[in-house]
Amino acid sequence: MKAKHQRLVLVILALVALVGAGLLAAYALRNQASYFYLPEQMQAEPPEVGQAVRLGGMVAPGSLATQADGITVTFTVTGRENSAVPVRYAGILPDLFVEGSGVVAEGRLAADGTFVADNLLAKHDENYVPRELEGMSEHQAAEMAEETTVGLE
Amino acid sequence: MIAELGLAALWLAAALAVLQLVGGALALRGGTESELAALTRPAAVLQGGLVALSFAMLLWVFAITDLSVKLVAMNSHSAKPLIFKLSGAWGNHEGSMLLWVTVMALAGALIAGIERRLPERTMQATLAAQGFVALGFYAFLLLSSNPFERLPQPAAEGLGLNPLLQDIGLAFHPPTLYIGYVGLSVAFSFAVGALITREVTPAFARAMRPWILGAWVFLTLGLVAGSYWAYYELGWGGYWFWDPVENAALMPWLAATALLHSAGVLASRDALRVWTIMLGVVAFSMSMLGTFLVRSGVLTSVHAFAVDPERGSFILLLLTLYIGGALLLFALRAGAISEGERFSVASREGALVVNNVMLSAILAVVLLGTLYPLLTEAFDVRVSVGPPYFNPVGAIFAFPMLAVMAVGPLLRWRRDSWGRISKELALVAAMLLAGIVLFAVLGEIALLPLLGLAFAVALAVASFLPLKGRRLKRVPIATWGMITAHFGIAVMLFGMASEGAFSQERLAALEEGGTTSVGPWAVRLEAVEPVAGPNWTALAGRLTVRHRDGDPQAIAPQSRNFWAPPQQTTESVLVTRWNGQLYAVMGGSSTDGRWQVRLWWKPFVTLIWYGGLLIALGGVLALVGRVRSDLKHRYISRRITERREERETA
Known part of the structure; x- marks a missing residue:
């Protein structure tokens, strides 16, 4: 894996986790607030x-x-x-x-x-x-x- | 005179912050040899001294209850004990903001005074950034929250301090938390400095790490103390309420914890450069956001002193300026910072990336939950967000993080394989499964406490696995720090899960002589008596409590009436045993002459705070280890240069 690719993979991983957390939070907030x-x-x-x-x-x-x-x-x-x-x-x-x-x-x-x-x-x-x-x-x-x-x- | 001296010192300090900013900026343009560059360090040190003087003056006017000072008249009372007069100095908006800038200026003075590892250009940029941030808060203090304002006529008597705040916990909780909160400004300034000079190197991370560790230790202690204070002072029997004010302190901690770990990767392996810088910016941004939430009056709580909308907008302005500015700088410069070293997924770095991503996700969850009520209010929908949201959604990210935390420290840097640590993996997994089965058989426990108990047991064992096969005497102090902190997490988790799973509550209306029970305790109400204190009167319930066949103990929880300002509080009593706490609260009288008593038996609840202390201790050990090895390195390199010079002269 080239250096550029690793950075890209990390950025995507972080984004997926954060967006996932955001979506999950939004869903839970609608139901649990x-x-x-x-x-x-x-x-x-x-x-x-x-x-x-x-x-x-x-x-x-x-x-x-x-x-x-x-x-x-x-x-x-x-x-x-x-x-x-x-x-x-x-x-x-x-x-x-x-x-x-x-x-x-x-x-x-x-x-x-x-x-x-x-x-x-x-x-x-x-x-x-x-x-x-x-x-x-x-x-x-x-x-x-x-x-x-x-x-x- | 004293108050004016304090104010003058504050203005001078603000002027020095300007000098620090201009000097640092010019030094960056004109090279570090310029004369102004020589001024930034002394400016920062002197500024720290002046602000400390100003804060001492504020303590002085509170100590002598100088009622011609508005802040004293509004928040103090001559009949208060001295310790609460002093702690009252920061139990209000203006005083707490002065404490904030005091910590900030002292932190700036400290880096200017002792930090010698950074390249001089980065150091100048860092000090300029620190001066710039401090300047905003000086402006806020001097223009809209002057703590030394005089009254036209001295007041006859002070209005007193909120009785909930008249507690020894208050003497320590805010200063501790502020040192942590504002200590993160150092990490922020370092990050901004490194962005300006584009020098993001392992040496930079090694220089930054002790500062993060120091702030993080205080933040941890502040959270632990605040949690215990809420637990015994509010009389609600809980240790964490997901109150926005609590979240405001938790968010910087989450960011700082992530930063601590990513700075470790940068220091040891020269990877995660951009990410570490980003977290440095985010951590202090969370501190400022917390200050805005807590101090601007958008939330109502015991912490919200300012209801003046002007102040709220001022803090919001500062927030936008600093966070927006730093993020803009980050966006412009991040591309210029080259990619760090590579690593494989199964490596220490890989595990730490998971830790960072999970911590960031938890941070996002807490942030959204905290801001959501403010957002909906804009559309005139009022909601509150509490444990039903935070607990499960946070847990989704917390448990995977804990699992990685158990095995991550066993992995080697850069490249490793799961096969090499398969025995340890199997051991941790077996402990986890055994824990789940054991506790599930033990009784009906809800899912989260059940997982919590099992993870706690597995993690407690796993945290010591990095010691396997090593000579204990040769394990570095910093590694002991990591082990202690991770073990502390396990201990805390066990306390929380046990509190959730096994707590028992009893609410009873008792006549004098009446009995009740909670868990293994038999409780008898002997009598209800009036009691008087220096600035309150109270009804005390004399209770005799007995644990199984143990000796009876007498306790007397009170329901207190303060008269300056008039307010009622409950003074709960805690009976601590090695395996838990009995928590007793005295209520009022019911209509038929009986007395309400509320009791809890909370097995192992104290582990929550002992665990917290262990986490902080781990931070202290890591700090000591890092500083010591750093001093040793410096000593060795100095000796090498000395010898070389000797040889050359000879």
Whole structure:
């Protein structure tokens, strides 16, 4: 094999591997990326049962209830136009999780229409808002902005 | 006064960077004997000193909590312990960028001060490139992120530091990671310098290799420390979340690992010239991309301090300038660099090419997964990409790489045959198969952890095979380094796979006096008590835990409330045994007066970080070995010239 050929073979090998990785990544991303839903979107076009997605909205006041095991909680996440999705979560609630504040739930829709969350993301601290909550209605966003900018200049 | 001194030092340093750039560039045009060429080295050294002074001034204002400095007022608090006051200096945007340029300037000073192996022209080009890159970051710091800005009126009290960051891990994690991150700028400047002078030789690779090794060791340590910090501080029980911020640190590591191996090929065999230069450019580009992702506010996380869009665009501009410029130079010059030595597929080089290609593929997978949410957001589709993507897709490339890693070091340079090492190949394959069968019988384990366990066992044995038939005392230190690092990979892999395969979790609501269990542990909640610290109050759950028939141990995980700034954190408690860790987190009270407790039993999880430390140790050994043999070579060649001179005079 001539020198020129070896370089060519190496370049082709590297390109094939990288393009392969890219294609594989693109394919996997289409299937594995977890999409973000607002409650009204989840009601209008529900994702497939069991597919990993995320749901973001406000925790409806008065909806938070703890089940008998002391671990499982249920609450309702509301969005615009009176949309509401019931959520079930077993685990320790995030530090600043309260009724009437914003939340992003990671999980999947169950067959009965309940959203089963594996993980809840709430406001971390007064400077942090989950990025997704930026897409809430203007009123909610304004409320959130007010809450979240306390203490900043 | 102190703050102004720091700022003045920074401006002076920027001026010296200009001198370094102009001096280096003129030296390239006018020949290395010109007077300006003599200035570039001292300029780089002095610049390092000035920036270090500036950073020391920043530490000083934080140490005395000078509340007239805006950064201190925004990020510190007089009631904090001193160590967190100091570490708070880099727990914010401006301070962390100053740390960045400090490391960069010190690295530049170090190459200017001690690097003597490069041809002088390449050295001048390298220093000019280093000055050019530093200049951009000085501009960023001075024009849009001045850490020494004064308030018109001193604040009465500081706003405090994010409690998650008030941790001893923070004192070490960012500086370590930055030394690695920014240390790669040296490899970048070397690559650019070599492209400018077209001198890509084994001597060049030998000169570059210790710098890559040094940066790589720190990068490894930074990743290990960051992973452990996330593990015990966040209280989520995981060690790696594929968070964009974590990926931002992983990508330079992947590129640097590939670079390390390809520079080895260039140094020993004069092959892979263009590829090594390319990786030198890519590695630091990944560092800068990481800085952009983390610091520009396009991602929200505990690391994203800057939400000022102007800063984001500034970093993006720098990124485009440097990466684009370097790639353009690469495209123009790559053709002029002649082909290196040839080698056959079954050779050490061949195995290292596979290693490089696989690492690059993993890098591409991580890069695409990290950027994908940003891309879709442009079309107003919000997605997040997590373990369901990264784990399987990364594994497709990682396992073949691990297989090659097991046998590659057994191959000879240039030309070898698989037949010569057929015994070793059979041994590794047998171990792998036996591992898969054994662990599959042991219990129901998902595919990836199963493969992970089997590969880890096979790799652990294979990593010592290069020692076979050699006198142990005569094995070079650098080879011990390789063996240690590869063994470390096996150890880490075993920890990860074991965590994935055997972890058990228990979530329970307990009354005082209530009991539960997780894995081999019996747990009893004795009482819940309030506790107060210097700037927080907490609820502590007093738990008694007992491993099988062992002695009961008392632990007290806390749920803490900080009041400056107001925030809650969980303080988990870890009980470490030789074969794993018990991880306990205290939750809140449920409505009926019971307390939530979350427990994990994670067999062999600590091996993840011990493995990481072994990998870093391997890097240190390799560095020591390379530097020592280099010094020896230099000593010998000096003696030879001395003797020749003696003979001539006699």
